[in-house]
Amino acid sequence: MVTIWVTRWQPIRDEPDVPVEERLADAPRSGVPDTFPPEQVCQIMALACEPPSVYGRPITHWTPRELRDEVLKQGIVDQMSERHIGRMLATRELRPHTSHYWLNGKPDEEKDEKIQVINQLSVEAPRQVEQGVFTMSVDEMTDMGRKPCWLASMWQPERSLGECRDSRTEQDVVEFTDAIRTTYPDQKQYTVIVDNLNTHKSASLVRYVAELSGVEDDLGVKGQRGILQSMATREAFLRDGRHTMVFDSTPKHASWMNQVEIWFSIFVRKVIQRGNFLSKTDLNQKIEAFIEYFNKTMTKPFKWTYQGKALMA
DSSP states (O other), X not given: OOOOBOTTOOBOOOOTTSOHHHHHSOOOOSSOOOSSOHHHHHHHHHHHTSOGGGGTOOOSSOXXXXXXXXXXXXXXXXXXXXXXXXXXXXXXXXXXXXXXOOOOSOOOTTHHXXXXXXXXXXXXXXXXXXXXXXXXXXXXXXXXXXXXXXXXXXSSSSOEEEEEOSOOOHHHHHHHHHHHHHHSOSOSEEEEEEOSOGGGGXXXXXXXXXXXXXXXXXXXBTTTBSTTSSHHHHHHHHTOTTSSEEEEEXXXXXXXXXXXXHHHHHHIIXXXXXXXXXXXXXXXXXXXXXXXXXXXXXOOOOOOOOOSOOOOO
């Protein structure tokens, strides 16, 4: 007689009258049995792989809560928690709420150099303040009804400066930059960290910095020659450390290195995400009220830990 052993380490009985299915069945297990049989689990996973629009839901992807609601609606199970749905998805490596991005355009040839500059500025900014060098992060948030909100988030627990406008032209950038300088006038130099938006490298901004810094050289003609010729030549001029105001750009596809993005994240969670705005005036007032509230109760230096190493998933 030959005895065959299976995963449960229970010998299969060599009895000709016992059906094959019974011979190959698992031995009784200890512990609590599974709450949901495999058939129900398969139905739930199949549902997670379907577009929500198929079931009349005007959304692009499932969340555990919405998937749980649809499972209950279809009667696949009588009861299931949102957290249990999340665990089921995670154990099967299904993530319907996530998305993948791809990058277009040429890579930034100066990526490593720019990363080092941004990291150095982040580390040295508090000490630079004592020497009269004012470091700030500047960006605009444009997904609020086409009403950009410009913010300058400083590396010291003083305040954030914000301004709402109906446009984001190069002239808007110049005027907001000048507002920063006039708000904090007693500085020897201003270092501004920005992303790669065209208006952050405009001819108007070059002329403003040249006048502020006492540069009397011929700036050239936009699109033809000299400093104004291209975005590359304008960017090189704007990041010249000899000027009164210096603009350092984050690498392409790395605007997240600008610390003002941390402020925007806080702002979105606390004001925009669940906010209700009756008009642009109402939105403006609530933005300004939050900036004042933030400066009084929440402002503190952000802890910068990124060292330029590759991010791991």
